[in-house]
Amino acid sequence: MQQLGKANSANIETWLETINTYNSTPEFGTTRVLFTEPEVGARNYVKGEMKKLGMTIHEDAIGNIFGVYPGTDATLPPVWTGSHIDTVLNAGMFDGMSGVVAGLEAVRLIRESGISLRRSLVVVVYTSEEPTRFKLGCLGSRALAGKLDAAEAATLHDAAGKSLYEVLEQLGFPVQDFDLVKKKPGDVFAAVELHIDQTGVLERAGKTVGIVKTICAPTVLEVEVIGRQSHAGGTSMEERRDAYMAACELALVLENLGRHSDSEYTTVTVGKVEVIPNAVNVIPGKVVFSVDIRDCDYDKKNELVMKFRQAVSKVESERGVAVTIKMVNNDHPMGCSPKITQLIEKNCCQQDVPYMYTISGAFHDSMLVGDFAPVAMIFVPSHDGISHSPQEWTDFDDLAAGTDVLTGTLVALANA
Ligand SMILES: [Zn+2]
Structure with a gap:
């Protein structure tokens, strides 16, 4: 039987540091605002890395990126993982990006192990989780949940007075297909997002993984x-x-x-x-x-x-x-799927990763994805719980351990 290898913290570091070079404030932290030059650069870099890993890529009308690692049965609903790569102003290099990079590393591990998946595994980069440009957060996942349509995209304006719809159209996204963005229950089998803990609770408890029960x-x-x-x-x-x-x-x-x-x-x-x-x-x-x-x-x-x-x-x-x-x-808090959280727990036990159950006080794309799919989140520790700051820091070894738990969970879901 094929075995999954271990996540490589050096790979994770390289991906995160390269994404971090796409930055409009290198003098103080990281700023990567939706559809600015650095953000588009980072999107292209991630798409290039997805291609190298044998994934096919498509983007929807609101700019969500889907990197698909194909399963053996294309008729089955896929398993999703991923997060966001946009930031607030003068942020750090982990919030959001960690979940995308963990997804890339998971695909690399699965590919190298030779394990075949029945369901396709999709690494998703959700458009603008942060509300920095259009004053509304979770734009991509909101549209996927059917809570942001073309008409509303035309009413959201940035500081320069440009509407989201206009910007999408100018960048060549298929705005005529805006109605196709929305997913319905059953379209996605399960979605698991890895994210940094933003409270410090994991670090204080000395745990490497937090299994999120509920997103506030x-x-x-x-x-x-x-x-x-x-x-x-x-x-x-x-x-x-x-x-x-x-x-x-x-x-x-x-x-x-x-x-x-x-x-x-x-x-x-x-x-x-x-x-x-x-x-x-x-x-x-x-x-x-x-x-x-x-x-x-x-x-x-x-x-x-x-x-x-x-x-x-x-x-x-x-x-x-x-x-x-x-x-x-x-808004309604989102309860994570007990079936998925139990799988995450099983993987923590099998891999000897210290874990605890926790709650997410901040909201994430998973809160909206939960409208149409069973979701769960894996948290990894951040030093002093600091985020949205240049001081944001997560050890790469912790990220690798979280990625191993994520990968084991994704494989189990994709073959369920
Ligand atoms: Zn985030």
Whole structure:
């Protein structure tokens, strides 16, 4: 019986470092924004490496890249692996790219072992997981999930005013086939994404692999507080209806709800605050702030939002302000497929790789792919959990160990 070899950390390093040369800010970290020159360069480099590994390549209307390593039965739905190669501004070299490179190494190992696969194995590079250019993330996987069509692509604009649709058309993507991007359940047998851990939990626990149980999903609110704008000196403490102080109280209520949530993983963030008129000697009459709530449990997340709304009513009556809450989105967390996570666990045990079950607080393309296929994620440790930073670092040996677990899992899925 043919045996899989071991992933080569030097290969992984070379691929990552070469992708990292496609960078518009070499003086500080890595910046590779969707369809800029470095990003297109990196796409071409990855496609070239896929070809060398005997894969056939196609791209869809939104620019997702599919490198297909053919199985023996073309009628069977394929197995997918992959991630993204675009970055935020001044990022590191591992977030996203690790999953693509692990997919390439998996194909190399399978090819060299002589093991044949029944199902095709597809390495996917999802278009723009990061929201850097069009202010919306997961563009490629969103379109695959049927949540972004041609009409919406025409409404997304970058800072220069160009629409996503326009950019795709100019680059020669088959925009006339936009309707064909969407996948339906059954089209893909299973999808497994390797990604760096962005919390530091694996490093703290001394584990090489994290098996993701659930990918948390965000709820985003826009909260507007209307008070009464008046003179900072002329309005007594009793008389004032300070929109900013009311907003602060609400932010603290929210923090408290997040801290005391009985869900397995909850985060709450007020990241954007607009104070009007924003002057030293004027009591703010209006404040608009954002609320980002992440949870791995949809019902608990909704319960937290309900408690926040109750607190809002209390603050309104106590402080004489009027608050309106707009729900921008309320996404469902994605449970990973127990069948796949058990396979990953089996591979960790067989390969003596220390592992733990974990939760992804950040969302990934897998969250959207989960709309039409069973998904799972393999996390590898990142130093201090730092990501979206030039300091982002994952040891190549850990990446190789994660790749071995990924490869074993992909082979089992492709022959299932
Ligand atoms: Zn990522």
